[in-house]
Amino acid sequence: MAVEASAGTMRKRRARVSSGVRGYGRATPYLFLAPYLLLFLLFVIGPAIFGFWMSLHDWDFQLPGKPFVGLQNYKDLFDPLSATAEPFWHGMRATGIFTIASVPFLVVLPLGLAVLLNRKFPGRTFFRAVYFAPFVLGVAVIGLMFRYILDTSFGLLNAFLGLFGISEIGWTNDQPWAFVSLVAVTVWWTAGFNAIIYLAGLQDIPAEQYEAAELDGANTWQQFRNVTLPGLRPVSVFIITITLLASANMFGQSVLITQGGPGDTTATALMVITDTGFSQFRMGQATAMSYLLALCLAVVSIINFALLRERKP
Amino acid sequence: MRRRPSAAFWILVILLTVLVIVPLLWMVITSFKTIGESQADPPTLVPQEPTGRAYGEILTTGGQNPVLRWALNSFAAATFHALLVVVVASMAGYALARMEFRFKNAIFSVILLTLFVPGFVFLMPNYLLMDNLGWLDTLLALVVPGAAGAFGVFFMRQFFLAIPKELEEVAMIDGANAWTVFTRIILPNAKAALATLTVLSFLTNWNDFIWPLFVLFSPERLTLPAGLTLLQGAYTTDYPVIMAGATVAAVPVLILYVFVQRYVIEGVARSGIKG
Numbered sequence: 310m311a312v313e314a315s316a317g318t319m320r321k322r323r324a325r326v327s328s329g330v331r332g333y334g335r336a337t338p339y340l341f342l343a344p345y346l347l348l349f350l351l352f353v354i355g356p357a358i359f360g361f362w363m364s365l366h367d368w369d370f371q372l373p374g375k376p377f378v379g380l381q382n383y384k385d386l387f388d389p390l391s392a393t394a395e396p397f398w399h400g401m402r403a404t405g406i407f408t409i410a411s412v413p414f415l416v417v418l419p420l421g422l423a424v425l426l427n428r429k430f431p432g433r434t435f436f437r438a439v440y441f442a443p444f445v446l447g448v449a450v451i452g453l454m455f456r457y458i459l460d461t462s463f464g465l466l467n468a469f470l471g472l473f474g475i476s477e478i479g480w481t482n483d484q485p486w487a488f489v490s491l492v493a494v495t496v497w498w499t500a501g502f503n504a505i506i507y508l509a510g511l512q513d514i515p516a517e518q519y520e521a522a523e524l525d526g527a528n529t530w531q532q533f534r535n536v537t538l539p540g541l542r543p544v545s546v547f548i549i550t551i552t553l554l555a556s557a558n559m560f561g562q563s564v565l566i567t568q569g570g571p572g573d574t575t576a577t578a579l580m581v582i583t584d585t586g587f588s589q590f591r592m593g594q595a596t597a598m599s600y601l602l603a604l605c606l607a608v609v610s611i612i613n614f615a616l617l618r619e620r621k622p
Numbered sequence: 623m624r625r626r627p628s629a630a631f632w633i634l635v636i637l638l639t640v641l642v643i644v645p646l647l648w649m650v651i652t653s654f655k656t657i658g659e660s661q662a663d664p665p666t667l668v669p670q671e672p673t674g675r676a677y678g679e680i681l682t683t684g685g686q687n688p689v690l691r692w693a694l695n696s697f698a699a700a701t702f703h704a705l706l707v708v709v710v711a712s713m714a715g716y717a718l719a720r721m722e723f724r725f726k727n728a729i730f731s732v733i734l735l736t737l738f739v740p741g742f743v744f745l746m747p748n749y750l751l752m753d754n755l756g757w758l759d760t761l762l763a764l765v766v767p768g769a770a771g772a773f774g775v776f777f778m779r780q781f782f783l784a785i786p787k788e789l790e791e792v793a794m795i796d797g798a799n800a801w802t803v804f805t806r807i808i809l810p811n812a813k814a815a816l817a818t819l820t821v822l823s824f825l826t827n828w829n830d831f832i833w834p835l836f837v838l839f840s841p842e843r844l845t846l847p848a849g850l851t852l853l854q855g856a857y858t859t860d861y862p863v864i865m866a867g868a869t870v871a872a873v874p875v876l877i878l879y880v881f882v883q884r885y886v887i888e889g890v891a892r893s894g895i896k897g
Contacts, residue, residue, distance in 0.1 A: 333721065333799065333800035335723075337721065337800045338717045338721040338722075338723035338726070339717075339723065341713045341714060341716060341717035341721070341800070341804075342713070342714050342717045342718070342729070344709070344710040344713060344714070345710040345711060345713065345714035345770075345775060346714070346729075348710060348766070348767075348769055348770035349733065349736075349770045349772075351751075351770070352744070352748060352751070352766070352767040352770035353736050353744065353770045353771075353772075354732075354736075355747075355751070356743075356744045356747035356748045356751060357736075357739070357743060357744065357747070359747040359750075359751075360743060360744065360746060360747040363746065363747060363750075370750075422638075425631075425634065425635065428627060428631075430627045430631070430635075436635055436638075436639060437887065438879075438883040438887065439639050439642055439643070440638060440639075440642060441883070441886070441887055441890075442642060442876070442879060443642060445825055445829075445875050445876070445878075445879045445886065446829065446871075446872050446875060446876070447828065447829025447830070447831060447846075447847050447871065447875075448829070448831045448847070449829070449831050449846065449847035449848075449850040449851065449868075449871060450649075450829075450847075450850070450868045450871050450872045453649075453850055453853075453854055453864050453865070453867070453868040454645055454646070454648075454649045454865070454868055455645065456854070456864075457648075457649075457652065457861045457864065457865060458645055458648060460861075462661070462663075463660065463661045463663075463665075463859070463861065465644075465648055465665055468663065468664050468665050471664070497641070497642075497645070502890060505887055505890050505891050506890065506891060506893075508891065509891035509892070550738065554738065554740055557740050557742075558740055558741060558742060560831070560832055561831045561832070564851070565851065565854065579742050579832075582742060582745075583745070583832070583836065586745070586746050586749075587749075587836050592746045592750070595746055596746050596747070599742050599743050599745070599746070600743065602740070602742070603739065603740055603742075603743050606740060610738070
């Protein structure tokens with residue numbers, strides 16, 4: 310049935326195209342696509358499949374033999390006695406804590422920032438550019454900069470807090486402060502990015518909706534609640550999705566600011582994966598970890614999608 | 623309609639601005655301090671004995687930490703990468719926006735789907751691929767694989783969908799072939815989008831951290847982000863030197879940003895709406 314239907318549309322489509330203006334031959338679209346598709350197959354699709362293949366092997370980068378082990382690498386991750394399970398789940402815990410602690414701030418604060426920037430005031434373009442500026446810097450710069458600011462003995466933050474009589478806090482080497490630091494630095498770095506996306510969503514909400522609400526006597530808060538928030542639903546789904554994606558990828562902040570510490574509490578899943586694959590050369594296990602982490606992320610994203618998708622009126 | 627911004631509004635706006643600027647300013651200020659002063663308690667807001675020692679240290683310690691070389695590597699990689707992205711993404715984006723062919727929707731769906739696959743999935747297999755291609759520790763590893771990312775294609779397709787069709791139809795009736803239409807009519811009308819994609823690709827590549835950290839080894843081949851990690855390891859608490867390195871990595875992009883902020887911000891905004 311489905312095949313017949315799609316063949317039918319295909320025929321119809323072809324007929325429509327040939328009757329219209331069509332200044333290109335049958336091969337032309339593929340020639341336009343070819344350079345990109347070549348890269349795409351070689352560096353995206355190929356590696357995605359090959360990575361899964363690797364995860365089914367005892368793939369030691371340095372050894373000539375790479376025996377097939379089936380799903381053993383995955384099973385090991387669920388076997389408390391194996392060498393890989395403990396570091397992996399420690400990493401997952403760090404990534405999980407970071408995600409749970411950072412996503413709410415990265416979703417809510419940028420919305421406030423966007424509402425702020427959506428008002429008309431002199432210098433608006435300038436302030437928009439300033440708030441977005443941290444995002445154009447890389448994590449390496451951000452990491453080194455805040456490693457110094459957050460330093461327990463020499464850091465600006467503790468010196469500033471000292472003015473109020475607050476004694477030294479171990480922002481980079483004491484829990485829960487290490488997580489507070491990582492979340493705060495990430496908010497400082499990426500809030501402007503999410504805000505700009507919200508802002509575009511805000512500007513897409515028709516002004517008539519606000520006018521209608523105002524005629525109905527809605528106050529500012531009611532307008533925000535009943536016009537702004539529903540209007541932002543699709544953009545919010547997008548923001549939560551990319552923020553979750555970025556949190557699962559969390560790496561640089563931990564490497565440069567807390568060095569995974571104190572202990573291994575802030576050593577994220579990606580740090581464990583790269584350590585297993587590149588430092589211990591056990592790439593089979595490392596790719597199995599990657600795929601499991603990606604699977605967890607997919608599950609969380611799908612739940613988020615199901616919860617927030619447009620509800621039928 | 624709406625009330626004028628209140629005093630509280632302005633205080634908030636200014637406070638947020640200070641919050642953004644202070645860390646950056648502190649980085650630059652510290653880079654001109656002596657080690658002793660960078661560890662002073664309480665910290666000095668203005669360097670009491672301003673010194674260029676930190677910059678002398680990172681710009682001249684022959685071979686150990688060739689920061690200028692890293693900057694050059696970063697610049698070359700980001701430039702070539704951005705050019706490659708713009709060429710392949712605009713061609714593919716045009717085909718997907720304007721042409722009819724078999725499997726078009728399937729191809730586009732697969733490309734779009736990979737936007738939501740986390741990058742670490744590709745890390746090990748692409749590393750082995752680099753090894754097999756002999757690209758480890760070379761510029762090619764920084765320039766080429768990243769250009770397979772889906773964002774550019776998606777971005778250009780959205781832009782081309784918005785260009786009026788009449789433009790090309792007139793040319794096609796005149797007998798121009800697809801390539802002529804693309805290069806003579808479409809691209810000149812897409813300058814803003816091409817500029818935006820160039821800038822975004824350049825910034826992404828310049829700032830990339832994980833990939834260069836693992837595919838580059840030789841000190842003289844590193845990019846700035848990978849090199850800064852080395853600097854942090856070598857100078858641990860010599861913060862003026864570390865801040866000088868961070869400043870060298872930050873200032874070029876901040877200067878670029880001052881000139882192209884409109885493109886960057888509009889590019890990011892547009893990617894969100896259509897997402």
